[in-house]
Amino acid sequence: MNSLSQFLSLSDANVRYVVIGCVLLGISSGLMGVYTLLRKRALIGDAIAHAVLPGICIAFMLSGVRNTWVLFAGAVVTGSLAVYLVDLITRRSRLKPDAAIALVLSVFFGAGILLLTIIQSSGNAAQSGLDKFLFGKAAAMLPEDLWLFGVVLLLVVLVLLTGYKDFKLLAFDKGYAQSQGIPVKALEMVLSTLTVLTVATGIQAVGVVLMSSLLIAPAAASRYWTHRLSGMLILSAILATLGAYIGAFISYTKPGMPTGPWIVVVLSCITLASMLLAPNQGVIARYLQRRKHRNKILQENILKAFFHLGEKKNNQALAFGMEVLRQQRDMPVARLKSGLRQLVRQGSLLDTNEGYQLTRSGLEAATRVVRLHRLWELYLSRHLNIAPDHVHEDAEGIEHLITPELERELELLLDSPGIDPHDSQIPYTQKDRNR
Amino acid sequence: MIQHVDNPIIEVHDLTVSYDKKPVLWNVDFTIPAGALVGIIGPNGAGKSTLIKAMMGLLPLSSGYTELFGKKLNDVRKRVSYVPQRESVDWDFPASVMDIALMGRYGQRGLFNRITAEDRSIARQALEEVHMLEFANRQIGQLSGGQQQRVFLARALAQQADLYFMDEPFAGVDAATEGAIIELLKELKSQGKTILVVHHDLQSAADYFDWIVLLNTRLVASGPVKEVLTPTLLQETYGGKLSLLAQVGDIASSKGVGTRE
Structure with missing residues (x-):
């Protein structure tokens, strides 16, 4: 030291x-x-x-x-x-x-x-x-x-x-x-x-x-952290200072170590770290976003399975075990378990002796996903002239993407429809009707 | 059908523009009356964008000149506003919506001079007019195509010009934005401003504009919309390029001499 x-x-x-x-x-x-x-x-x-x-x-x-x-x-x-x-x-x-x-x-x-x-x-x-x-x-x-x-x-x-x-x-x-x-x-x-x-x-x-990396690396790194030109200039200058300082120090610690290449190596590390760690645009942030969305899809698919099971029995207050759920919608046991755990934790499901049961907020969320699915199916068949037996796969993906604003637009366009192209009810909870 | 007007706000005189010695606009010559909402219409590659860039002095001319307000462009720059094609810039640039609108004030303020509070309030007002004020602090890369186009319009509005050149403002925008833009253009017209719009949709042209310039590497027609949008003239515009003209252009380019030397 x-x-x-x-x-x-x-x-x-x-x-x-x-x-x-x-x-x-x-x-x-x-x-x-x-x-x-x-x-x-x-x-x-x-x-x-x-x-x-x-x-x-x-x-x-x-x-x-x-x-x-x-x-x-x-x-x-x-x-x-x-x-x-x-x-x-x-x-x-x-x-x-x-x-x-x-x-x-x-x-x-x-x-x-x-x-x-x-x-x-x-x-x-x-x-x-x-x-x-x-x-x-x-x-x-x-x-x-x-x-x-x-x-x-x-x-x-x-x-x-x-x-x-x-x-x-x-x-x-x-x-x-x-x-x-x-x-x-x-x-x-x-x-x-x-x-x-x-x-x-x-x-x-x-x-x-x-030389060109001394020119480009600090600027490229700073772009990840700010959306302002002034911010980019200031940050780029700071990162370059940091790179120069650390690089000079490393070369100082051991005799014969070249300063310039070390500065470039440090700056490259700073740039790489920025690419990985930056909020929103960084590789890691993007990975987390994707994972979050995948989790959301998993949860919504499980809730949908509950809704479909309850719909068949005409009772959404029933509890179902893992086996019944997997018969309704095939998914790996580990995924299903993790999804159920998440849903219990956020209060969408109750873990009872007879199995898992939708809570009130869980039922609302499940109803919403099924509704979006059926609305999209109807939209595809009515406005894009796609045959009813071809719309399901598409709706499976889109249902997880539709925002409340788009949902309202869909309802308006379809004139608040009652049933989907497969003659299933488009479901609403009491809370939805009160909107 | 080329109708000339007295006291034109724009006079394009015998304009020829070449890329790499090959003429892409031949001897274009027309006048535009003040207060008109003008559509410049023609097929792909007709030279529509080239025409307005040439009129704004952004391209070297092989021959001819443009007069705006009866004067040379350099004397009236502050009264002229340009909306380039949306794709001509990189929207990943680190700037906010407000930054872009403020750029409309840069030319008025002059080189090296700072933006003032007045400029800010003008830019805010311009954003308000295109319904983008609520996005003032948003990074431009996060905007939709239609919103980007509105920001470009706001920048042009912030210049508070009397003459507007717009390159394909309706390209790739949603229906709501298209409606908002055309409302805005009509509002500008009612304030006595003159607007030239490069446009490629024939169907809406009759509703949007009151003066039409038909172009296909040469001027086919220029006049009031009813007299210009006729089947004969449209056939002449869209019926393909004049092959003799294109061939001479190719020869000029391959000999490296141009047509005006």
């Missing part, structure tokens, strides 16, 4: 640079990633990341020094060129955007690797560290790097705040924005430029290859 407190206090200057640097980068990419994601430009982000490599190499070859600002300028030039070329190819040729992006990405990256090889074989002493741009090397961050990251972050925040409403409209509905006289082209250029700046700084930490 000693290492943790040392890390958290940022007392070591090296740790301080790495953590502050990664957090600054993370916030910029978290914010720009939201717009990249919403404008469906995720692949462009990847293309930019790969395209900055030749720029860095050329800047180094021309200047002969490994100066942050010089390399950054080179990165921005080729990154912007890549965006422009993707746009040009898409507009002027038959290639679709995905092909144009793939083409630009591979050509630029190939050129970058080529230049890198040339630099390395030239034996320039200052070249040491240039290959770190491939996978990033956060541990090599210098104070002047932090200044650069800070300036880029400040620019991103200022521009996004100033044009918040206009960028929002641009991302949602470009055609409409244009029709309102908003300078769409200029705004798009601003966003592209900011993305290029962000990517060009971000590769310092995570490198060319992993």
